[in-house]
Amino acid sequence: MGGYLTELKVSEESPLVGRTCKERAVNKNYDITVLDILRDGKLISKNIRDTIIYPEDILFVRGSLENFLRMKEVEKVTMLTDEKLTQDELIHDDNTLVECLITNQTDLVGKSLMEINFRRRFGSFILAIRREGEILRKKIAHVVLQAFDTLLIYGPIEKIKELSDSGDFIVLGEIEATLQKHKYWWVSVAVILGTVILAALGIVPILKGALIGAIFLLVIRVITANEAYQSINWQVIVLIAALIPLGIVIQKSGTAFWIGTVLNDIANAFNPLIRPTIMLSLIYLVTIILTETTSNAATAIIMTPIAISAAQQMGLDPRTFVFAVCFAASASFITPIGYQTNLMVYSPGGYKFTDYVRVGLPLAIVLWCMATWLIPILWPFASINV
Numbered sequence: 001m002g003g004y005l006t007e008l009k010v011s012e013e014s015p016l017v018g019r020t021c022k023e024r025a026v027n028k029n030y031d032i033t034v035l036d037i038l039r040d041g042k043l044i045s046k047n048i049r050d051t052i053i054y055p056e057d058i059l060f061v062r063g064s065l066e067n068f069l070r071m072k073e074v075e076k077v078t079m080l081t082d083e084k085l086t087q088d089e090l091i092h093d094d095n096t097l098v099e100c101l102i103t104n105q106t107d108l109v110g111k112s113l114m115e116i117n118f119r120r121r122f123g124s125f126i127l128a129i130r131r132e133g134e135i136l137r138k139k140i141a142h143v144v145l146q147a148f149d150t151l152l153i154y155g156p157i158e159k160i161k162e163l164s165d166s167g168d169f170i171v172l173g174e175i176e177a178t179l180q181k182h183k184y185w186w187v188s189v190a191v192i193l194g195t196v197i198l199a200a201l202g203i204v205p206i207l208k209g210a211l212i213g214a215i216f217l218l219v220i221r222v223i224t225a226n227e228a229y230q231s232i233n234w235q236v237i238v239l240i241a242a243l244i245p246l247g248i249v250i251q252k253s254g255t256a257f258w259i260g261t262v263l264n265d266i267a268n269a270f271n272p273l274i275r276p277t278i279m280l281s282l283i284y285l286v287t288i289i290l291t292e293t294t295s296n297a298a299t300a301i302i303m304t305p306i307a308i309s310a311a312q313q314m315g316l317d318p319r320t321f322v323f324a325v326c327f328a329a330s331a332s333f334i335t336p337i338g339y340q341t342n343l344m345v346y347s348p349g350g351y352k353f354t355d356y357v358r359v360g361l362p363l364a365i366v367l368w369c370m371a372t373w374l375i376p377i378l379w380p381f382a383s384i385n386v
Helices: 026-030 065-075 080-084 087-091 118-122 157-166 185-200 206-219 225-230 234-252 255-267 275-291 296-313 319-329 340-346 353-378
Strands: 004-010 033-039 042-044 058-063 095-102 125-130 150-156 169-174
Touching: 004 065, 004 150, 026 033, 026 065, 058 065, 065 125, 095 157, 118 125, 118 157, 150 157, 157 169, 185 206, 206 225, 234 255, 234 296, 255 275, 255 296, 275 296, 275 319, 275 353, 296 319, 319 353
Parallel strands: none
Antiparallel strands: 004 058, 004 125, 033 042, 033 058, 095 150, 095 169, 125 150
């Protein structure tokens, strides 16, 4: 579904403003080619990669719908649907997005979309156009249609059916894509906040609250059952399921006890008054190093039995040390591979590996020091017999 031509308008808050396509790595990050830039009615066709982009610029781009939507979200650009359609049209439940082929028997061939007045005549909107063997370099409305051009058409289901029955088009299939936020998108945010607040106040357990919230979103159709299923990260679930036996093996094989003993020996070299704090700091440090090279879930599973064993050898309640593992496992800032969100912004943001080290390492050290100081205050060290 690649090779479509469409228009993207640069908004005031877009990260593209004041930068070039080369600096933002548009082609690399989104697999999109910027063909021309329309600025104040003038077409810029040369040296596009190094042209500074300004607000209200219109980019003529070539690529796939999936990549258009990804660029829209990250670079804060608007698509034709955002500019030409109303909010009600975008969120209407009966609207769909389809891929259509122009037949060679239609009177539309040889005319532009502006001449046809496509939206009024067919009650639908053309988002993008593709022509095999040719790169289109003009506004969508001015493209002269040819037989077997492929169009991305957005409109009511009944209008799409009329297009298919007219003989002018062959509907190739429906495309799963979301062009606009759901009108009740804010309900999702409210449900998340409500779940967290109720759990923090001890009114509803977080598991029950999350389940009730998910059911509520399904009932009012903010999300569909299929969307809910597709949002589950099965890789993480399988990873956790696979690593739970590893945590059990570490504990039952004596590995946790051995590592705990090593950490305990290091802590014993210090004054007895500060040994628990030193042990806490060591566990946090080991966890934060491990979480930079593996997932936070895997790190927590591996380090929890070690923290429990180390605490028990000191005759202390493991709770304080387990909290240290939880915080450290989630504090992955030094590498892009340590946490999913780090990796998600790595390429679109144009970051380098050294950027994470330069910013993340000082932050990790600060959090290490703060955790060593604050965790014993929030969860004081206590004898295992208490």
